Amino acid sequence: MAHLHDIVFDSAHPASAARFWAATLDEYSVAPYDEAELLRLRSLGFTGPEDDPTVLVEPVSGRGPRLWFQLVPEEKRVKNRVHLDIRTADLETETVRLAGLGASVIARHDDHTVFTDPEGNEFCLFPITS
Incomplete structure (x- = not known):
């Protein structure tokens, strides 16, 4: 039996799309960035959360599907x-x-x-x- 885990959105700008959905849905927020994740992003050539190519929005309670926003080149x-x-x-x-x-x-x-x-x-x- 399968269980829903994530809903993934293709996105032109994952950070702003994630902020919209985190603000739209009660009890959801953009996942926090720790120093290790910020270092990983910088090592890949990204400046930080605003240009992260994959941004996670998660339920505050940990229950319910997560929303991922991934950068895609096409409109x-x-x-x-x-x-x-x-x-x-x-x-x-x-x-x-x-x-x-x-x-x-x-x-x-x-x-x-x-x-x-x-x-x-x-x-x-x-x-x-x-």
Whole structure:
């Protein structure tokens, strides 16, 4: 039996994509960089976290999938074949908050709103219903 471990996003700028998703999702944060990781990045020719080609966003509790953002040279060209669905207690307030983080609304439906993140990846926001 297999278990979901990571969700990986191809990205033009992994650090900013990771910050967006860490701010979007409750109880997630960008993984901290220790000195050993900073030294490893510098040895590969990177200056630090801002130009890291692979950035990890992890659940604070350690439970749930991790999100990896990896640098790819090509731009996003077509609609996602897979997207994330997220939920909120207040759809309108969360819509405003996500827009402030850089998301764009691309469609509103009776039961959810479709967004793109700052790199054009689609995701949906649903209200929490009982």
